[in-house]
Amino acid sequence: MREIKYIVVHCTATPADAKIENIQRYWKAHLGWKNPGYHYIIKRSGEIVKITDEQNIANGVGGHNRYSIHISYIGGVDKDGKPIDNRTDAQKHALFNKLVALSEKYSNATILGHRDFSPDKDGDGKIEYYEWIKACPCFDVKEWLQQYTPDLDLAV
């Protein structure tokens, strides 16, 4: 078993209607990756697609992949390519449930967003917007997990 330290949330940073096959092709053809970028991708419908086994390594965050699980929702950019949290309610619900399940399985792991791995340049203990390597996953994962109420979401 791999020891898992981080469960990392991503966005695909693609148009919302991007096909998983095309994302996988991009990893291989353009980035030259042997491993996929994520373990799971969440479609707009909320369907969670397993890309590779949790025991395999995925290329989500350079330098941290050996001990990380990566999960990504399809979306994260507007029509001009600017970062936006455009998760559907179904994606939020699926993401929340998957993160709960993974954190039960890997009880020592910390849940983070990709951008939380950015270096804290001014050393104030907070990773601020101007310090982000990228905006991914385009929302504050910790804050969202604290506020998210699945029941309310379903009632909408």
Ligand SMILES: [Zn+2]
């Ligand atoms: Zn990412």
